Amino acid sequence: MPGVSARGLSLEERRQLAVDLTRVLSLYRPLLDAYIIEFFTDSLWGTLPRSWQEALDGLDPPQLATLLLGMPGEGDVVRYRSVWPLTLLALKSTARALAFTRTPKFQTPSEFRENPSQSSRLKAPFRKHVRPKKQHEIRRLGELVRKLSDLTGCTQVVDVGSGQGHLSRFMSLGLGLRVKSIEGDQRLVQRAQHLDREVLQALEKEEKRNPQVVQTHSPRSPHHVVQWVDPGTLCEEVLLPLETSPRSEARLLLTGLHACGDLSVALLRHFSSCPEVAALASVGCCYMKLSDPGGYPLSRCVAALPGCELSYRLREGACHALEDYAERLQEAGPGLRTHCYRAALETVIRHVQPQLRRPGVQGIPRAHELKIEEYVQRGLQRVGLDPQLPLSRAALEAQQAQENRVVAFYSLALLLAPLVETLILLDRLLYLQEQARNSLPETWCWWLPRGRWARPSLSWRRKTLMPAEERRILDSI
Incomplete structure (x- = not known):
């Protein structure tokens, strides 16, 4: 579109x-x-x-x-x-x-054409207990995080608001990244640890059945932490490295899949304020839970505009996928x-x-x-x-x-709902650019189109790549 x-x-x-x-x-x-x-x-x-x-x-x-x-x-x-x-x-x-541009066509991703309930690009252990939409999301975001981590030299990924750990598990056990997952609900953390053990056992059985398959990395479970991240203050746990090396030597990549409400704002503030955070890949949701003021507007540019206020109703409407409803209309x-x-x-x-x-x-x-x-x-x-x-x-x-x-x-x-979402995301981008003018190098934004199978996704990082390299990463996801 x-x-x-x-x-x-x-x-x-x-x-x-x-x-x-x-x-x-x-x-x-x-x-x-x-x-x-x-x-x-x-x-x-x-x-x-x-x-x-x-x-x-x-x-x-x-x-x-x-x-x-x-x-x-x-x-x-x-x-x-x-x-x-x-x-x-x-x-x-x-x-x-x-x-902002969205998914250009109304179609199911190719990975679900053979089986609508199982992604052909995700190993069976990572599909268990995961719905098709979430399978697509963790696969796509996880692969983006791996490429971004390699190119920015990050030593650790921090998954904030990790829930049951599906994304963390795929990034660590599936892609070989060092991952710390932070979740405020202890019950979800316990569930995530249980699922980690299940996936490790499944991977070990698969390796025994197919010894000829060479592992590119040693399976290593994510490190789970029970911690509430306050959007108004920096969280020390987010910034602590897993290794014993000094914090000043850590290069962290922050990510969050469906970082609800102010949690997305917290990730932005950590990125703009902390030199240890070299990259950010955030997929926000639940805009109606943004605090006002505090969560929106973030940028001075948008805050100064008459009519920038967004009521609960507007922000709630921005969470709906127009493409999904259009399909429902077509089906009548x-x-x-x-x-x-x-x-x-x-x-x-x-x-x-x-x-x-x-x-x-x-x-x-x-x-x-x-x-x-x-x-x-x-x-x-x-x-x-x-x-x-x-x-x-x-x-x-x-x-x-x-x-x-x-x-x-x-x-x-x-x-009109996509216009509300665009303004919220644009406000976040302008906020980062304002921070860049004050203390950070030039900041770029990547927009991954939103559609039936993926929530809106933004990746920000400090300028370390040439534009051609940036395009190559996007084209490969």
């Missing part, structure tokens, strides 16, 4: 992009701030311009995927059933033009009606108890297979209200008839 390449922009161009993003997000703030479960209670359809309503009304999900979200490839012809208003076409073009499955059902439930809840707004509703299994009345009854029970309340079947059926409008409104908001 077309978009902006972070690597191809000068500092001034990146600053201008931040200005453009804040202007666009401010312009469409009402659309972005809206909660889809309030579609009926707040009459969200009526907040759209009349010309937009006329263009979108009646479109089925596959048409929305094609006409609004750009599901076809770049060379495909898009045929509109009517003339769309220029303002809506401008929104669509702007959303695509200002976002019954699961798309869930938003409409939940919006209908919200109208009943507020009619019964007006002060109860947007309550969390525990998941209702196979909700899309229920009739709307059944869904509402189960939903009422889950929020502590009487499920036997009398319901207006006519009102619920009238709301269900607007299912495609609900989907269209949600698609509009999701179209």
